[in-house]
Amino acid sequence: MAAMSPSVSACPACVAAHAAEAVAAEAKAQVRAGFVLTLPTAHCAVCIADVERELLLHPGVRSARVNLTQRRVSIEAGPHVTADELIARLAGIGFPAHELDPGALSVTETDRQGRDLLMRLGVAGFAMMNIMLLSVAVWSGAEAATRDLFHWISAMIALPVLAFSGQPFFRSAWAALKARRLGMDVPISLALILSASMSLYETFAHGEHAYFDAAVSLCFFLLAGRYLDFRSRAAARSAAEELSALEVPRALLLREGGEATVAVADLVPGDLVRVMPGGRMPVDGVVTDGASELDRSLLTGETLPVWTGTGSVVSAGEVNLTGPLTVRVTAAGRDSSLHRMADLVAVAEAGRTRYTSLADRMARAYAPAVHVLALSALAFWLWQSGGDLRLSLNIAAAVLIITCPCALALAVPAVVTSASGRLFRKGLLIKDGTALERLAEVDRVVFDKTGTLTLGAPQLANLDDHAGEDLALALALAKGSAHPLSRALVEALGSAGVTAATVSNLHEVAGYGVEAIWRGSRVRLGRAAWVGAKARDMTATWLQIGEGAARAFTFTDRLRPGAVEAVAAIRARGLSVMILSGDSDGPVAALAAELDVAEWRAGVFPAEKAEIIARMADAGHRVLMVGDGLNDTAALAGAHVSISPASALDAARAASDIVLLGQDLAPVAEAMRVAQLARRRIKQNFALSIGYNILAVPVALAGLATPLIAALAMSASSVTVSLNALRLK
Amino acid sequence: MEILAYLIPVSLVLGGIGLLAFLWTLRNRQYDDPEGDGQRLLAKDWDNHPRP
Structure with a gap:
């Protein structure tokens, strides 16, 4: 705490x-x-x-x-x-x-689905335990009538349970078949149905082997994998829902007889809207009245506020800082620059090739192999035994049960659950299931500057350059304005123990600065041009006493906590780091020097960012993009994998795979470490479960598999992969 | 082997009771916050008497 x-x-x-x-x-x-x-x-x-x-x-x-x-x-x-x-x-x-x-959180729906799966899992679990209990007696040599009795009781438990608990698999297998695909669920359903019906037949015929225990435990382990998978996706989804900010798309429309609050969607070009200080531009337009400064950092990455007055062109998404503005709408809704940016994202997302996860690739190779194997076992034994369908079907069912991707179905969800749980505790939210895998492949990291490596909040840089009297005056003047620079000045001077000078007639001149009378002369704090100074290539506000030379208070953008550690840790992993910013050269160069990053580009346009990322991808690089602004959104969507801080714009968060919940940037490096670890575990798990298959499949093919061997192989492989996944912690 | 006539129903009934108890906990939303429930155990607030 x-x-x-x-x-x-x-x-x-x-x-x-x-x-x-x-x-x-x-x-x-x-x-x-x-x-x-x-x-x-x-x-x-x-x-x-x-x-x-x-x-x-x-x-x-x-x-x-x-x-x-x-x-x-x-x-x-x-x-x-x-x-x-x-x-x-x-x-x-x-x-x-x-x-x-609460309306935006689809809690109830998720809850219902989760409870539904959990109930099926629980029912399968209890049935499995009971049937195993009976099966132990059969394995240890129950004969004749006793064995038949036990098989009958097992059947009575297993059949309704399979019909109930197996539904998720049957449903998705049916959907896959209708779409003419062979998913993982088709062999699963086939194994469940075939083994249950063969065992029922064997029970009727007083046979020796019944696979009810195997069918039910198969169902149980598979449901466990499905539930883990569901849980991590539900957690990610609910947290992502939380983040979608409550954007109120309203504007203050000026019309004859007063003002009215209307939906942004209802605005048409030619309307006049008023934008109050602190408000965001709802539309593109031209200023017809008022003077102010605009923060354009979310659109362009620039940290310097831009002066705006009558005749200035403004874009949707910019934030009005000091004075009220009246804007004549030139483009609203679909045509505004905010929307054009969103379209850019759509283009980038369409270009992103659908990533096939390790599990998908595995399933694609595995499902046909299982079917071919079972079918050829059936054909071979039909030929070998001279048409004994019962024997051949029994062997085919045993092959299906043993090859069934029980461990495979657990291998990925178990690892992803434990990895994303671990990262969630560190303040990272994994929005997409394959994000971890993609993160593990990254060889290049691109950072945005404003709002990502920095907090987008100014911090006084040259406190020591000023005389005490100047500081006292600056504090007095800064207190008269809500401008971000003034607030930063008040904060810095306040904590330095400066007491404000006594001034009179303090007032803010919107778009320029603050003015007051001090000991009979005019004092000003504000823009360079207003106080007769020459503007510099860095954020600054100027103090002028009387007609004297103005003195600059310069500001740097506050570094995000953990930024230095994150960049250092990423470089220590041998990955190259680059900064792409829409800001001007000076601040970007300073930041790059501070973080010891050699590769940086300043003044990059949003479309250019996406293009640079796309070029890197074409050159065979797997890029991780970390950014927060609207200008990063297209790049975030186009990158191999992307991370955005929770303070990012809605669109940027939506376009990224992972969201940083805290302020600290350090978990980014931790995420990369965990992702690589998780990928290694997933591969190990695949190897483990394939290893079990290599041992058990020949036995089944040879017709030597008994229900005991099937149960042992299945439980042992499922438990091993789960334990291996837990090792991630 | 007559003992089987008692033991098998007994084991089935016990299993059934377990299953019903599980369904009850499920409906009672006892799996909604596993982490929080684990931590609440450590709180000292209601050690001496149950929450009113």
């Missing part, structure tokens, strides 16, 4: 997003008295107790229950309680929390 990340969103875009979330939260609180909050940092018994106790102290809260597996808390409260109060309360005791829209 010590390493709690600050929940203060430092970049203006996040402020805007949060403002939008707050509006949405308010709207919902009025109709609903139940909340679901995510608690990304909760991890132990003390956290549970603290959170629940604190929430119950809040007047109006009736119940609060933490779910640690999903890192969520469900709250029931009276109608006057709002989520924001509860979030503030939790923030007070050090738990950052965000509200989730």
